[in-house]
Amino acid sequence: MERNVVFIALFAALIAALGLIPRITLASGIPITAQSMGIMLCGTVLGARRGALAVLLFLLLVAIGLPLLAGGRGGLGVFATPWAGFLFGFPVAAFVTGLVVERWRRGNLALIAGVAAVAGGIGALYLVAVPYYMWAKPAGLSEALITAMAPFMPGDLIKAVLAGLITAALAKARPDSLLSRA
């Protein structure tokens, strides 16, 4: 019980910390924030249920007024834009990512976690975020894909690959702490 609560809380804090450290610049010069990679890592490391709970806890603290989103944003206002579907999709993304890592046990962990991060952190996330944008703005499908999805796609693919590599490195260093495989 205590271990679950503390891991959930510390990963919520980790998502916040990843938004606070200087943004990561890729070799190609595209700056990305590591925050959405934190969502993927919650799934790959904590598993489906705990991962989703960590993200929900993070969003709760953002909603009650802590500036934990990348760039020091927070408060209720961030949930009022048509892009808020990304925030609402974060727990789903972590859940799906965790589910894949929990169920698919044989094979190279870096590959499995990377595929899981693509399925959850991109597939499931956009399945929530794009329809939400279409409903909340309101917008047609092509507009939603161009203004809500396309700008983030390249960064998200890179983050999914990195999430896979980082998960495998963590499993090597602290095999007992990989709760998704416990």
Next chain:
Amino acid sequence: MIALTSQIETPYHRLPAGLKLALMCLFTLALFLHDDLRVRLAALGVVVLLHLVPGMRFAREAAGHLKPLWVFVLIIAAWHVATVTMADGLRVILLLLAAVGLANLVTMTTRLDDMIGVVRFLTRPLRGVGLRTQALEVSIALVIRFTPVLAQKGAALVDAWRCRSPRRPGWRIVTPLILLAVDDAERVAEALRARGGVG
């Protein structure tokens, strides 16, 4: 860690948090359902007026919080100019500014402990069906305590990287940061257990 609550005392600070949240939800829903241009313009006017009541200093602080919004406004504007649907774009932008502005006003005038009070109130039905919500309150405290700790450890890793490499610190510092977080988590869990657990 500094919350987004404004240090400037306003009349809104004294209103109950639950009331402010309920009014905000009603206002946003009503605005979402009425896409008449005049209604939305009036709504934005009301929100601006609410910001001006406590004085210019407060209004400027609020405007600072809303700065990241301009990117979104620009993206929406660009789309509607490109597709020649300017009136629709204006409707959407007015809704966005009014809704986000009001939500930001509630955040700026409600103290963190009042917000946590609302969370406690909303989770009461869960306690009724036998769920123990103490874990939630412990978790909230842990996140507030550990976010600056992890951010500091992250900053130290960035410094250590800069000492050794002329290149910019990249994603490689994320792995040691997670290791530090996981080790902290194991120790804190043990300490909590030793002190009687989280209920």
